[in-house]
Amino acid sequence: KLQIWDTAGQERFRAVTRSYYRGAAGALMVYDITRRSTYNHLSSWLTDARNLTNPNTVIILIGNKADLEAQRDVTYEEAKQFAEENGLLFLEASAKTGENVEDAFLEAAKKIYQNIQDGSLDLNAAESGVQHKPSAPQGGRLTSEPQPQREGCGC
Template identity: 85%
Template sequence: MRDVLEHQQVLRNITSRYNQHKCRRVENEEKTGGSAEKRNVTRRIRVTKSLAEAVKIVTKTTTPYSMTAAPYNYSYIFKYIIIGDMGVGKSCLLHQFTEKKFMADCPHTIGVEFGTRIIEVSGQKIKLQIWDTAGQERFRAVTRSYYRGAAGALMVYDMTRRSTYNHLSSWLADAKSLTNPNTAIFLIGNKADLEDQRDVPYEEAKAFAEENGLTFLECSAKTGSNVEDAFLETAKQIFQNIQDGSLDLNAADTGVQPKQNLPRAAENNGKKDCNC
């Protein structure tokens, strides 16, 4: 819950700065424009207010289907981010993983969305905190703040739209520059159920992954094929980094929080199910 509140505050600050900038520009235009321009100004104000309200509602928390254990009944928290172009199915992948359901009419993410699920790796229960980021360029300033402290990054493209594959280099550059060197980056080609519409050959994407040291899978958020594997394999990589010592848990922004560092009061007092 503390992470959610901190990220909400980040977004409020960004939204405030955005609105101040827009309002100053609108005021300047209003002073110099005629009646027609004033009508346009009024329209822009309405749009700005709508965007501001939308950006505030960016931490929709999905309730994981398997979270029946008591709060803090796990050994680690791993932070994930999901990145990629708009419309590649990032939110649908998150929903399929946390809810075991496909959202046929999935709205575009504004800012970020958040989901959690407890999994098991090598006998250890691990809570995944998953941040689903918006793919539109206008939200990149907002979503880049979520890269920091990510232990895992799922980079998604739509295998039926080559343009989304062509933009992977830009997403990968952001991921490598804004996360720590040990972040596990997993490449996902989504919409594998649309094989007859394939626009990116499997071999080409696999070669890209190998060249950049990424793990690669094609999956389908609609059918659920390989969705579980993508999230779990990323967690296994992170856990292996912990075991072999390449991930220093005492360092800042690793994206991994051991149980001993979790709030003790919440651990002792939590007797009811909690999705935070």
């Protein structure tokens, strides 16, 4: 199970964002390929992530709006180089078309799992961002019977 926090990268949420870094096993840093200003903020966000997470936290750099190639303001090569220099995984995606969106989350989960397998993340350390819980009991029964409607607001 993954818990995802979308902090929107806005300065007004920066103090709140810092609290989410503590205990995070992974982070997705997303910038808009059509707005260089979002790319230019990556260094300060990366500094926060590095200072507030454990050294083995998985960080993936994602260039969003890959569907807007004609409006591109940050080259693929430039972002890839930034990612390589900083030890980040990198991909471009499009939230609009869905291109590489699922892949970003799957890559993060796979890399976190790999870090657990090779001992880079300690399941017993709270700061690892990973909680080990026993699996559900085996032999449970699923039912296809419809659940009764409840009265009142379902929200």
